Amino acid sequence: MTDYRYMQLEKLERSLVAGRISRRGFIQAALATGIVAAAGVEALADELDAIRANQDKRRASLARSYDYIVVGAGSAGCALVGALAQNAAARILVLEAGDWDTAPSIQDPRVWFTNLGTERDWGDVSIASPSVNNRAIPEHTGRVVGGGSSINATIWARPFKADLDHWASEAGDPMWGYSHGLDIFKSVENWQGAPNPKYRGTGGAVWVQPAHDPLPLALQALEGCRETGLPVVDDLNGEREETGNGFGLMNQIIKDGKRQNMAKAFLYPVLDQDNVTLLVGAHVQRIILEGDRAVGVEYIKDGTPVTIMAEREIILSSGGFNTPQILMLSGIGDEADLKAVGIKTLVSSPEVGKNVQDHILHGGCLFEAPSAFEYRNSAANVSGYYKTDSALELPDVSVVQIEIPYASDVIGKEYAPPPTSWALCAGLVAPKSRGTVKLKSANASDRPIVDMQFLSHPDDVKSLASSIEIARSIANSKAMKDFVVREVAPGRKLEGQELETFIRNGATTYFHSSGACRMGKDNQAVVDAKLRVNGVRNLRIADSTIMPRIVSVPTMPACVFIGRRMAEILEA
Known part of the structure; x- marks a missing residue:
């Protein structure tokens, strides 16, 4: 089956959901691709057509108010809506600024990075700073149904026990801790690897599998880890969450070569219900306040401003930068910051927009392979976490093998890696x-x-x-000799100022922006343990911004946990 045929099917799916072709036209064209049998395409057409028809109906008869308005259909928002929608009496409106998630570049995990910098990306860039040698570094976040789970890599890495127990301590609520978090993760997972009832769940909404059919390059990298004394685990989720260290094959949300984002897991299954309305292309401008109560939202749809009211709660699930932006545009934030742009402060919340964190992915350790190879899955299949000091509560570093010559702008120009190069990227996960x-x-x-x-x-x-140095030791191990003609960058052990320059020049990010609206039990926190915005009734936040401290792993599963916790709180 060729890539072209899959792309054709994805385009057809998108056209049917968007209403550009009929059900009959979809079935005829889909059968012509030869990818699916008649029975399969009929079932697929029924599912997509039911979603399209129902959402067309919902959009054509928008109510003046809903019980819940969820702003943002990212990982947390999808997980939240999927749970809330089980209550058929709850009328839910989901506002997503981006479009549907049916683009072929979303569905094919091998080309996930081609979404970055497109209309599916908000296009934010961190301003240049001396600490990265005056480089402006992109901070890609999803502007599309599914959010980051649609445009970022497909890694399912659950938080460490110490991550969630820290949240519980900061929030003053044990339900944010690891014990309950593990229960939630097991309930949402459909784990396809070796059974492990203590740590893994099956039958849930989220398809998770070990990296499928990895390259010999990846398998030998794990041998290199063993050779250098690094712990290799059978499952990168599980016991490493408690021990803190471990290298192995990634867990990925890929099924039959296609991305299974959080929209497919949680949102699509409820879009044919009468109590869920999803508006794409709806860019929220501000929250409407009456005194200390959030009563509605104002958004732009097709160039027209629209106001819609919330009977019960408004939940911001807009992501690392949009959630604080919406709060500030609504007059909720630091008084001096708001005054600087001419906005009257309605609710003083000085920490909105502070405490922002992200993981560092260093684009700098590159190795030339003797010949070209076709990368697998999302072009990254091996990773690991490690405490550089045994006294640390959490791993502070990670290493990710990337099957393309991944490099920062500066490192790429300076070292000019050959096209057959691959990377073993150092990472900072506890910044x-x-x-x-x-x-x-x-x-x-x-x-x-x-x-x-x-x-x-x-x-x-x-x-x-x-x-x-950990990355270099793995790549230069005897186990990797068949895959390394030479070390392209840095080429040798660096020290002193030369090393520091290399580090700062190679810094990029994982695109895991977090922390701008932190949760805490103190009165300076933006939200409390129930994710209520302090000082505002009927307004809550459920996304990566509530993290008091960023988890030491990719943030998608943690955001699912946040979304499910929000649903539990609202349903209590």
């Missing part, structure tokens, strides 16, 4: 540096000013230095 998000203006169309201050804390540079 101490903190950034900010501020409004550029009072116009919602202007993207906010993102200042991540990457590597501004000296401990972050120290940890990355250790991670780079």
Whole structure:
């Protein structure tokens, strides 16, 4: 089956959902691709047509108010709506600024990175700072149904026990801790690997499998880990969540070569219900307040401003930069910051837009292979986490093998890696540096000013230095000799200022922006343990921004946990 035929089917699916072709036209064209049998295409057509017809009906007869308005259809928003919708009496409106998630580049995980910088990406960039040698670093976030689970890599990495137990401590609520988190993860998973009832769930909505048919390059990288004394585990979720260390094949949300994003897992199954309405292309401008109560939202749809009211709750699930932006545009934030752009402060919340964090992916350790090879899955199949000091509560570094010559702009120009190169990327997963998000203006169309201050804390540079040496030791091990003609970058062990320059020049991110509306039990926190925005009734936040401290793994599963916790809280 060729890539072209799959792409044709994906285009047909998108056209049917969007109403551009009829059910009959879809079936005829889909059968012509030869990918699916008649029975299969009939079932697929029925599912997509039911979703399209129901959502057309819902959009054509929008109510003036809904019980719940969920702003954003990312990982957390999808998980939340999928649970809330089980109550047939709950009228739910989901507002998504982006389009449907049916683009072929979303469905095919091998080309996921081609979505970055497109209309499916908000296009934010962290302003240049001295700590990364005055480089402006992109911060890609999803502007599409499914959010980051649609445009980022397909890694399912659950938080460490210490991550969630820290949240529970900060929130003053044990339900945010690892014990309950594990129960939720097991309930949502449909794990396809070796059974492990203690840690893994089956039969849930989220398809998760070990990296399928990995390259010999990936398997030998794990042998290189063993050779260098690094712990290799059978499952990168499970016991490593408690021990803190482990290298192995990634868990991925890929089924039959197609991405299974959180929209497919949680949102699509409820879109044929009468109590769920999804509006795409609906860019929320602000929350409408009456005194200290959130009563509605204003959004732009097809160039027209629309106001719609909420009877019970408004939940912001808009992601790392949009959620604080919407709060500030609504007059909720730091008074000085709001005054600077001419917005009257309605609710003083000085920490909105502060405490912003992201993981660092270092694009710098490159190795030339003797010949070209076709990468598998999402072009990254092996990773691991490690404590550079045994006294640490959590791993501070990660290593990810990437089957393409992944490099930052500066490193790519300086070292000019051959096309047959691959990368073993050092990573920083417990950053101490903190950034900010501020409004550029009072116009919602202007993207906010993102200042991540990457590597501004000296401990972050120290940890990355250790991670780079771990990556180099794996790649230069005897186990990897058949896959390394030479070390392209850095080419040798660096020290002192030369090493620091290499670190700062190679810094990029995992696109895991978090923390701008932190949860806590103190009165300075933006939200409390029930995710209520302090100082505002009927307004809550459920996305990565509530993390008091970013989890030390990719954030998609943690956002699913946040969405499910939000549903539990609302249903209590």
